[in-house]
Each structure stands twice: as C-alpha cells, then as structure tokens.
Amino acid sequence: MSDHLALDTGPKKTPSTSFSSWGAVQTVISVAVIMASLLTLWTPANLFSNRRVGELLVSVQATRQAPSEEPLTPQPTSPPEKIKIGIVAGHSGKEGDPGAVCEDGLREVDVNLQIAALVRQQLMDLGYEVDLLEEFDRRLAGYQAAALVSIHNDSCTYYEDATGFKVAAAVETAYPEKAQRLTNCLVVRYQETTNMRYHSNTTTRDMTEYHTFNEVNASTPAAIIETGFLNLDREILTQQPKLVAQGIASGILCFLNNESISSPDLLSQ
Numbered sequence: 053m054s055d056h057l058a059l060d061t062g063p064k065k066t067p068s069t070s071f072s073s074w075g076a077v078q079t080v081i082s083v084a085v086i087m088a089s090l091l092t093l094w095t096p097a098n099l100f101s102n103r104r105v106g107e108l109l110v111s112v113q114a115t116r117q118a119p120s121e122e123p124l125t126p127q128p129t130s131p132p133e134k135i136k137i138g139i140v141a142g143h144s145g146k147e148g149d150p151g152a153v154c155e156d157g158l159r160e161v162d163v164n165l166q167i168a169a170l171v172r173q174q175l176m177d178l179g180y181e182v183d184l185l186e187e188f189d190r191r192l193a194g195y196q197a198a199a200l201v202s203i204h205n206d207s208c209t210y211y212e213d214a215t216g217f218k219v220a221a222a223v224e225t226a227y228p229e230k231a232q233r234l235t236n237c238l239v240v241r242y243q244e245t246t247n248m249r250y251h252s253n254t255t256t257r258d259m260t261e262y263h264t265f266n267e268v269n270a271s272t273p274a275a276i277i278e279t280g281f282l283n284l285d286r287e288i289l290t291q292q293p294k295l296v297a298q299g300i301a302s303g304i305l306c307f308l309n310n311e312s313i314s315s316p317d318l319l320s321q
C-alpha cells in the first residue's frame with residue numbers, strides 16, 4: 053500500500069492559513085481517498101485482528117495494574133520427606149572390639165563395615181535417607197526410622213555346618229508383627245539373592261536380646277542379620293560384598309514396600 057503511505061501526508065499539508073479553492077479541492081480529494089482506503093481496510097478480518105490487538109492491550113494493562121500478590125519467584129516448597137533407614141555396622145566405632153577374628157587377621161568388623169556401607173549406598177541410590185550407625189552409636193538412643201538392621205558376621209572358627217546366615221527380630225518392640233515381617237523379608241530376599249543357607253535353629257539369645265534393640269524407639273522395626281560365617285562363607289562375604297549387600301537391601305525394600313513373600317518352607321525350617 054505505497055499509495056496509502058504517500059497520501060498520509062495529505063491532511064498535514066492542508067493549509068488553513070493559505071486557503072484557496074485549489075487547496076479545498078485538494079483537501080476534499082485527499083479526504084475522499086483516505087475514506088476509501090479506510091473502507092477497504094474495514095473488512096471483518098481486520099476488525100477481528102484489531103479487536104485481538106485491543107484485547108491484548110487490555111490484558112497487558114490488566115497485568116500491569118494487577119496488585120502483585122504473588123511473589124515473582126515461586127516459594128520454595130520443601131521436598132517430600134525421605135524414608136529413613138538405619139544400618140548398624142556391627143562392632144564398628146569401638147577400638148578393641150573387632151568381633152570375630154580369623155587366624156590370618158580378617159576381622160568381622162571390617163567385613164561388617166564394607167557390607168553396611170554398600171547397603172547404605174544401594175538404598176541411597178534409590179532415594180532413601182540412610183544412617184550408617186556404629187555399634188554403640190549415640191544416635192541409637194530413641195532412634196526412629198522405618199527400619200533398622202544391624203549387620204554382623206559369625207565366628208571364623210572352623211566347624212562343620214558353620215555356613216549360612218541368621219536373622220533375628222527385636223523382641224521388645226511396640227509392633228512385634230512388624231519386626232517379624234522385617235525378619236521374614238530379610239530371610240527370604242537374602243536367601244534368594246545369595247543362595248546361602250538359612251540357619252533358623254541357631255539364632256542365639258545374643259541376637260534376639262541384642263543391646264541395640266533396647267536402645268531404639270519402640271516403634272522402630274529392628275532386626276539383626278549375621279550375613280555368614282567368616283570361615284566357610286569367607287569367599288562370598290569378602291569377594292562378593294555387593295551381592296551380600298543387595299540381599300540385605302532387597303529384604304529391607306520387601307518390608308518397606310510390603311512385598312508378598314511366599315517361602316513358608318524356608319521360614320518354618
């Protein structure tokens with residue numbers, strides 16, 4: 053529309069000071085052409101687009117005029133609280149208490165610590181909050197968590213049948229069925245994962261009356277696992293600690309996720 057642009061200057065030139073008939077004619081022609089141009093522009097489509105522009109302007113104004121009730125940056129929302137799990141590395145944190153010791157110097161405390169650290173890492177990778185606790189950790193007093201598992205290993209003394217794992221639940225607890233379920237989950241998943249033998253009939257009083265169980269909050273389901281014997285199970289315990297840890301982590305997840313477990317034979321041994 054180059055002609056339209058050229059004609060835009062017309063009215064400005066309209067001389068009010070030097071009125072002449074030619075000027076009047078020129079003005080009339082100019083006005084007529086502008087009116088014609090406006091009429092051709094006045095199509096429904098243009099009306100629509102003009103209205104859209106008008107709406108946009110109104111909305112921009114409204115945005116500007118709206119009172120700033122909401123802050124420019126969104127309020128920081130606290131992330132959903134993580135589920136907390138406690139893992140005790142048996143005998144750790146106390147000089148002079150290495151637990152069982154083999155003739156060649158392999159110490160239970162070191163095996164426990166390695167496995168416990170791996171369990172912690174595996175559960176943290178899944179988004180859980182995990183405390184790695186020492187045997188006599190101060191945090192254990194009234195400790196509250198979705199589950200607490202203490203990791204130990206058995207004697208390095210050789211004798212026949214000294215192979216396999218044991219699991220025991222806390223006896224003194226507010227919800228014994230929960231502790232029992234944690235125990236069952238650990239037994240079934242640890243066995244499935246490691247293929248090790250479950251020693252059900254050799255669970256000692258030391259395990260069921262384990263000192264840690266008396267310290268923690270009564271609502272915290274707690275269990276102790278002896279992941280193997282340092283003598284006959286030495287290979288899997290020291291060469292495949294990740295697998296051993298996976299067995300424990302799977303047991304804890306089984307409990308937390310309320311997974312169904314169906315190995316009655318294993319549990320009634």
Ligand SMILES: [Zn+2]
Pocket residue numbers: 142143151152160204205
């Ligand atoms: Zn121990």
